[in-house]
Amino acid sequence: MPVKTSPLLPADLVARLERLELVTRKIFRGRRKGERRSKRKGQSIEFADFRSYVPGDDLRFLDWNLYARLDRLFLKMFQEEEDLHFYTLIDASASMAFGDPSKFDWARQLAAALGFVGLARGDRVKIEPLASAAMPPGPVLRGRRNVWRMTEYLEQLRTEGGLPFAQQIKNFCLRNSSKGIVVLITDLMHKEGYEVGLRYLSAQKLDVYVIHVLADEECDPAISGDLKLVDCEDRDEADVTISRPLLDRYQRSLNGLITGAKQFCSRRGMTYLQARNSLSVSDMVLQYLRGRGLMR
16 A cells, blocks of 8 residues: 655655564564564464463364374464554653754654554554643554554644653553553653653563654754853753863763663663764664664
8 A cells, every 4th residue: 555655754765664564572462463473372373383281271272183193182382463562752842842853853753664664564553742731642553554644643743841751751651551662752851850751661561762862963062152041941041151161061961861871771671772863764763773673
């Protein structure tokens, strides 16, 4: 079925995503049969193995020919197909509007690319912005025919102020109890910190990927002179004189944020990747995320 193209999902990107599928490092039980070959053994049409019979097993799957030869009861096992829950959480706080392209626009295109891969393989895909209650989470979508609904939803999202980061993550966890993969795309620039929010995700036993996106202008600020800096989220102001020592201190703080987040995620079994808004989404998916095992 042809895919309706959009600025978030251009035809050339779709062509490169067609043969990919999402992969989880954990085993989850899906609700419906899908196109994914499960690590679990089930009761589909493709034979996989035998195991010894235990009381309570379905007698229909006993192998009577094997019983006649070995005088022991064995159960036939079959390879099961299952689908996957795939969630993408997009930080929609005001700081994500920074950069050219903005970190938020980059995040939306990455969400569209990952969502397309999931929908094309029959997985259940859900996208949620982390913002105020006025911006509702997207619907649960399944099947290639819903790609246009996903892109339409993403195109109408906007950055805005809202609840603290930890509360937003907690609300997501309370709404979504199903296991699966979650990709969080965020700049981690929250005054209250990111640790409590990520602990909520870790406690859900999800397969978690944290994509830490920063703008080129944040990594290498080209500023000088006397400036009034205004926080885009809480409007705090600070008068500063840009000097080499100040820029060096800023760089150390930024490196500390990146290193701290990487170590925090590693200790909790979450995959951390740092990216800039100048990195193409195609390269992010096909090289970095593929290399880290999210897809094949």
